[in-house]
Amino acid sequence: MKVFVQSVNFNADKKLVDFVEKKAMGLEKYHDKIIDAEVFLKVQKTSEKENKITELKINIPGSELIVKKETKTFEEGISIVVDSMKRQLKKSKEKEREFQH
Numbered sequence: 001m002k003v004f005v006q007s008v009n010f011n012a013d014k015k016l017v018d019f020v021e022k023k024a025m026g027l028e029k030y031h032d033k034i035i036d037a038e039v040f041l042k043v044q045k046t047s048e049k050e051n052k053i054t055e056l057k058i059n060i061p062g063s064e065l066i067v068k069k070e071t072k073t074f075e076e077g078i079s080i081v082v083d084s085m086k087r088q089l090k091k092s093k094e095k096e097r098e099f100q101h
Helices: 014-029 074-100
Strands: 002-008 036-043 052-060 063-071
Touching: 002 014, 014 036, 014 074, 036 074, 052 074, 063 074
Parallel strands: 002 036
Antiparallel strands: 036 052, 052 063
16 A cells, blocks of 8 residues: 655654554555555644644545544644544445445
């Protein structure tokens, strides 16, 4: 599975990119037909503490699943969106199974 990481309004360091890729790759366990994953890391210009937006888009045949969260850190954001995506992938896989029977 390919993981594309895009950072908006800042340059993500290698450590952050590696962390994001590792977390996203773990999603392969939940769905065997993932085409690729796109992760968008954005910094909002705001006075709020929770100004980091993490967006995860997973492409599977015939569908794309998207999760988006605002958090204080990207590490926290990626952990939350990956957990949320696991649930979506499981549901998608169950629907696929039901459809086949």
